[in-house]
Amino acid sequence: MSRSGRTWSKALSGTVFLAVVLALPWILRPLKSSAYWTHILILIAIMILATSSMRAIFRTGELSLGTAGFMLLGGYCSALLSAKVGISPWLAMLLGAIFTAAIAALVAYPFFRVKGVYFVICTLLLGFIFLYLAGYLDKLTGGWQGFQFYHISPVLKIGSLTIAFTTKTNIEYYYLAVVVVGICLFILHRMEHSRVGLVWKSIREADQLAQSVGVNLMAHKIFIFVVACFFTGVAGGLYAFHVHALSPTSTPANVFHFFTSVYCLLYMVIGGVESFYGPLIGATLFMLLREWARPLSEYWPLVMGGILILVVFFMPKGLAAFREYIPEWSSKLRRLLRQRPTGTTQP
Amino acid sequence: MALLEVRSLTKRFGGLTAVSELTFDVNEGEILGIIGPNGAGKSTVFNLICGTLKPTSGTLTFRGENITGLPPHKIAARGIARVFQGNVLFPESTVITNVLIGMHLHTGLRTFGFLFGGHHARRREKALRERAMEILELVGLADQADEVASSLPHGNQRHICLAIALATEPRLLLLDEPVTGMNAEEVAAMLETLRKLRREQGMTLVVVEHNMQAVMGLCDRIVTISYGKKICEGTPEQTCSDPAVIAAYLGAEDDVA
Numbered sequence: 028m029s030r031s032g033r034t035w036s037k038a039l040s041g042t043v044f045l046a047v048v049l050a051l052p053w054i055l056r057p058l059k060s061s062a063y064w065t066h067i068l069i070l071i072a073i074m075i076l077a078t079s080s081m082r083a084i085f086r087t088g089e090l091s092l093g094t095a096g097f098m099l100l101g102g103y104c105s106a107l108l109s110a111k112v113g114i115s116p117w118l119a120m121l122l123g124a125i126f127t128a129a130i131a132a133l134v135a136y137p138f139f140r141v142k143g144v145y146f147v148i149c150t151l152l153l154g155f156i157f158l159y160l161a162g163y164l165d166k167l168t169g170g171w172q173g174f175q176f177y178h179i180s181p182v183l184k185i186g187s188l189t190i191a192f193t194t195k196t197n198i199e200y201y202y203l204a205v206v207v208v209g210i211c212l213f214i215l216h217r218m219e220h221s222r223v224g225l226v227w228k229s230i231r232e233a234d235q236l237a238q239s240v241g242v243n244l245m246a247h248k249i250f251i252f253v254v255a256c257f258f259t260g261v262a263g264g265l266y267a268f269h270v271h272a273l274s275p276t277s278t279p280a281n282v283f284h285f286f287t288s289v290y291c292l293l294y295m296v297i298g299g300v301e302s303f304y305g306p307l308i309g310a311t312l313f314m315l316l317r318e319w320a321r322p323l324s325e326y327w328p329l330v331m332g333g334i335l336i337l338v339v340f341f342m343p344k345g346l347a348a349f350r351e352y353i354p355e356w357s358s359k360l361r362r363l364l365r366q367r368p369t370g371t372t373q374p
Numbered sequence: 375m376a377l378l379e380v381r382s383l384t385k386r387f388g389g390l391t392a393v394s395e396l397t398f399d400v401n402e403g404e405i406l407g408i409i410g411p412n413g414a415g416k417s418t419v420f421n422l423i424c425g426t427l428k429p430t431s432g433t434l435t436f437r438g439e440n441i442t443g444l445p446p447h448k449i450a451a452r453g454i455a456r457v458f459q460g461n462v463l464f465p466e467s468t469v470i471t472n473v474l475i476g477m478h479l480h481t482g483l484r485t486f487g488f489l490f491g492g493h494h495a496r497r498r499e500k501a502l503r504e505r506a507m508e509i510l511e512l513v514g515l516a517d518q519a520d521e522v523a524s525s526l527p528h529g530n531q532r533h534i535c536l537a538i539a540l541a542t543e544p545r546l547l548l549l550d551e552p553v554t555g556m557n558a559e560e561v562a563a564m565l566e567t568l569r570k571l572r573r574e575q576g577m578t579l580v581v582v583e584h585n586m587q588a589v590m591g592l593c594d595r596i597v598t599i600s601y602g603k604k605i606c607e608g609t610p611e612q613t614c615s616d617p618a619v620i621a622a623y624l625g626a627e628d629d630v631a
Binding site for chain 2: 214217223225226229233235237238240241243
């Protein structure tokens with residue numbers, strides 16, 4: 028295909044994708060439980076942002092399992108600022124994300140002194156520390172009982188368009204989440220495809236060599252960690268103003284619990300680490316699958332685990348690279364079929 | 375004044391002294407060889423010069439400035455590049471991307487362009503790509519620019535490593551075993567490239583190598599190290615006939631091999 032042809036097909040698929048994303052609430056409207064499905068869509072958007080942030084850090088070769096912890100920071104901070112100080116949610120969300128980024132900047136230097144599994148453990152435990160802090164600082168956060176706020180917020184008016192932070196309708200909030208997540212993803216996408224993205228790649232593939240051609244490893248790692256935690260904080264803020272109830276309990280159902288980080292990791296790997304769209308595909312598919320698999324209830328982790336192992340074995344590049352696997356599989360299948368009739372059972 | 379002055383360089387790892395009171399000069403435009411038995415501390419010397427390791431004592435002076443203890447990326451910015459032992463490159467990237475990454479210090483991009491790209495950055499990257507092709511032509515890999523680096527044979531990968539180092543536009547190039555594991559043809563090609571670098575660009579090279587034939591043919595001067603200490607410094611002829619070198623290294627060549 029020619030270059031212009033590729034650009035056109037890219038633009039077309041992008042437009043179709045955008046149209047579907049924007050039309051989804053209307054498609055779901057006839058459903059009895061459309062409010063519930065919109066709620067799920069909002070959660071998907073939030074998890075896509077969290078997963079993409081994790082993947083941005085992973086571009087440098089380091090895995091951060093602090094996603095849930097940083098979401099908690101962003102969520103609690105923006106919720107508290109809005110409910111207790113009375114700041115507009117718009118500003119509160121931004122301040123919450125900045126606060127998250129600031130904390131990330133504080134821990135980044137000591138954390139990046141270690142590599143590999145030690146870094147993973149550091150970020151993982153930091154998430155737990157945030158969780159317990161939110162529980163024990165009960166004067167500030169409401170403690171283990173959690174923190175609820177029914178704050179009627181000022182609306183934002185752009186011309187005739189009114190966007191409200193309400194708890195009544197999900198559709199407005201869905202559009203808000205899509206716009207916010209879209210902006211964040213756009214920024215991440217631009218970074219990944221510019222020089223700084225190339226630097227991340229170089230750090231992941233051969234950090235010593237990258238350093239020897241003049242890359243300041245520490246500065247670049249800290250930078251992407253802080254940026255990614257900012258976006259994770261945004262995801263936490265979006266979640267806080269969506270559900271209006273935050274809790275530090277350590278049940279898997281709590282979004283701020285460590286399990287969320289694991290889910291992000293799974294979405295990232297299943298979707299495809301190499302592709303920018305991996306987190307989108309992974310998070311969307313698996314969160315929808317989980318909804319459809321509700322009847323399976325307690326067997327769901329079993330099913331999900333099985334699917335995951337199959338994907339890791341047979342599609343190590345993830346679902347985003349699906350097209351690459353089709354010719355591979357078909358040739359394998361053909362070879363198998365050809366072997367059968369002759370009866371040769373060579374290993 | 376020499377390009378690089380190494381003065382009483384010492385590195386201790388706990389009780390082990392890997393490099394001890396090492397002193398030598400690297401003159402502008404020369405090819406200096408460093409030889410010695412395995413474990414003599416040759417690679418440690420490179421690590422000390424490049425800043426990967428911090429010396430226990432001693433000083434390094436590059437172009438009249440003290441560079442002792444600077445981190446590797448700052449040493450690279452001063453103009454010292456390095457080809458690592460073994461094929462250390464960016465394996466999953468294409469050959470030309472390898473070189474483009476090597477140009478990190480010379481992208482000429484402002485912060486915005488560096489982070490987010492844009493029209494200006496795209497124009498700039500195009501210019502960098504042309505420069506990268508020139509470097510690939512120099513090392514003879516221009517027709518394999520779009521291949522994945524790890525898919526090329528050993529000799530070509532070694533040339534990619536060299537191309538990455540050249541992309542940093544160094545004044546001083548350190549090569550750790552540049553022809554080890556190559557066949558005769560590849561060795562000849564690599565040596566010719568190195569000579570061309572000195573001849574046409576006036577580049578200064580320091581080479582660590584076990585292939586004596588290559589070292590003797592290539593280098594102007596040779597420093598011999600054994601147990602972290604310098605035991606000889608001189609022309610290839612002087613080194614070959616030095617009794618200390620023969621005792622410590624050359625005479626034992628059969629055993630080493």
